[in-house]
Amino acid sequence: MPSALSISSHVVHGYVGNRAMVFPLQYAGWDVDALNTTNYSNHPGYGKFKGTKTTPDQISDLIEGLEAILNVKSDYELIITGYTPSEDALKVIFDRVSSNIYSSSSSSSSSSSSLPSSSVPLWILDPVLGDNGKLYVSEGLIPIYETILKSGYVTLITPNQFEFETLVGVKIDSSLESLKSALEKFHDKFPKIPNLVISSVSIGDKMYSVGYNKGKAFYIEVEEIDCSFSGCGDLFTALISIEIFNDNPSHELTPKVLGNVLVKLNKILQHTFESEKVKMKGAPFTNVKDLSLISSRHVLTDRTSHEHEVEYL
């Protein structure tokens, strides 16, 4: 059974952060260690919430606790990091992860030194910063994310358009040319990131998901639903993680991987949308606060591959 360490937010009610990532991975057969960066009653999209952030010291302690009982280099196939609420928390995570999992210093004469370096876990990172032109974390996280992306430890990142633009320092102005040059800038700035997905980008009046693997870029149209969904970015990252390990020994982001994710995500969002309609008894709505993740769980175990119209840039 594959194992993952997932570091993201916890909410008591609803499906964002770890609550949108852990269950899908588990249902797809993963053992998931969940390290929670927050302990909130619900997500802020409700307009009000209560609870606390996990302090950087607590995060550091929890990772230290894991290191004492596990071989963190070889016991995990995958590390996912998502919502991280503060600069210090992000620094602590990066310090711990880089020094204990990715440092090449073979000073540890423990059992793990005999393992080939290719057996270190993949790190998939969702640089959660904000959406639609607005940051929802402190600006100070941006340079820390940049440092992490330059470290060479991260295999894949899953920003949305705003996060991508913020990190790379470009704007995509809804044309393919600007997307193309933005991706070039991305590669110049972060040459050590082999895989990228921009979860959604609007080009013209359509929405696309953009994939990038070692210099090749492609995009797939997303069937847009007239509604926004809290937590879909986190679910997206979880689905990408599942799919990149699904009959895909190289763990590269291929059009097939992205295409399959989009099919599954669309089914879950459609189901969520339909459930909300029933719940709202015909009243109009523009956003859904809680994904119908549990009642669409059968989608998660679907291993069939779907044909997709893929365009290359």
Next chain:
Amino acid sequence: MSKSLLSIQSHVVHGYVGGKAAIFPLQCQGWEVDGINTVNFSNHTGYGSFKGTSLKKQEIEDIFEGISNIGVEYNAIISGYVPNEELIASIAAYVKFMKSSSSLLYLLDPVMGDQGYLYVDKTCISQYKKLLSTKIVDIITPNQFELELLCEKKVQTVDDLKWCVNHIHKTYGVKYVVVSSLTDLEGLQSDYIYCATSTASYDNSINLFKIPIIKSYFTGVGDLFSALLLDKVYSNLQSNSYREGDKGLLVHSVNQVLTIMTKTLKLTHSLGLKAFNNDKASRSSSKVGKINDGDSMKYFELKIIQSREFFSYEGKGEYFPLELDSILQ
């Protein structure tokens, strides 16, 4: 029909105890599960080392306020490991409040210890009694030791057991009592764990299930047990096979739960042993120690993920409910 539940128990980053043992099986059974983590630890304490913190009283009250503010409602609440009396008091108040406005099923697993060893503050005992005396508990799942603590009485004989179970029904108005494990009772065979069930208003008619012991090291079993029990009782009621308070409801549900437990524990043991031996063979000077020490613990974590297909078991159960009175002539 969607069904929602609030789970209040421990969280560990690694491994399967508390919420990690309970929530996934419930989600697989279609429950929308909200989760309050009473503690946030790196791993369970059986490893010999762990890191992490407990929730403070103010924090749990804030969380209750937060979820109340957005108007969430539940069909069921389950509470498990709670490390101190302050938190128990807050939980009692919240459950009481929720029950005053809706019909929900509350399962209390009064997790306090096992085999004579207490793993919460001593003051939890009286706080659980206080909670119970508000008569909000529908189902309770103590093990033998926890039953003794709640009843202030050693359970050594069948009569002791009857007295205690009856005490819980009568004093606290608990409809369904399940003693998840009895291992030390006069007249019972060793090599077996006994599980006792009793439903209020069926005077002194306790059923016993006799479960062959799997010799291994399991943690989190009680947490999985209570989650499965809640699911089975709830869904057997929903399917209208039983009416509330029927004796058959609890007997049938527990039989199903024990059947799932056995499947899960057998799988846990065999997969654990396999991985343990593999790693031992591949690492000469290793961190892999003897079975049952801190280093081998990780191999015997409940195989919750791999047991997914067991949770939907709907058969009649592979065990036989015995009448307590009849087997001890």
